[in-house]
Amino acid sequence: TPLASWYRMYQYFVVGLNINLRNEVEYFWNHQDWALAVLPDPHDPHTARYAVLAILPHLLLDAFNNKIRLGIPRDTPKFNKDFKELKSRPKIFEELPLWVDDVPPLERDLMLPGQTGRYFTRDIKYVCCPALKYNVVVQDPALRFV
Numbered sequence: 375t376p377l378a379s380w381y382r383m384y385q386y387f388v389v390g391l392n393i394n395l396r397n398e399v400e401y402f403w404n405h406q407d408w409a410l411a412v413l414p415d416p417h418d419p420h421t422a423r424y425a426v427l428a429i430l431p432h433l434l435l436d437a438f439n440n441k442i443r444l445g446i447p448r449d450t451p452k453f454n455k456d457f458k459e460l461k462s463r464p465k466i467f468e469e470l471p472l473w474v475d476d477v478p479p480l481e482r483d484l485m486l487p488g489q490t491g492r493y494f495t496r497d498i499k500y501v502c503c504p505a506l507k508y509n510v511v512v513q514d515p516a517l518r519f520v
Contacts, residue, residue: 376408377413380430384430388510389510392489393489396515404448406448409468413471421480425510428474432470432474433515437517437518438468484511486511500514
């Protein structure tokens with residue numbers, strides 16, 4: 375289910391397992407019927423987990439809409455040679471679920487390890503910008519994939 379996939383992404387994200395995270399993001403991408411906008415608000419009572427769960431749709435939105443901008447819709451077959459047909463399709467962009475903007479930032483910074491186990495600071499080049507909105511400091515997992 376989309377919810378199970380999303381929580382797996384959460385687990386990989388918080389421990390810095392970026393390859394596993396990317397695999398799960400690709401799995402989510404390949405289920406074109408799982409629109410980001412309809413991800414339900416988990417109303418998670420654990421404030422740090424709630425903040426991280428709100429970060430993930432931002433990262434997916436960036437990754438997915440980047441592919442869509444390039445002319446690769448979510449329902450593209452894995453092996454496709456008809457690029458003219460893909461280019462002729464209308465671009466249907468993903469949208470954020472409305473609830474992510476209502477998730478409050480954490481009171482203090484939460485530092486999460488990057489894929490090398492290293493911790494980052496807010497001023498590092500490769501910090502995950504969407505996470506900073508929620509006071510989570512972590513390496514950007516670089517989820518744009520083609």
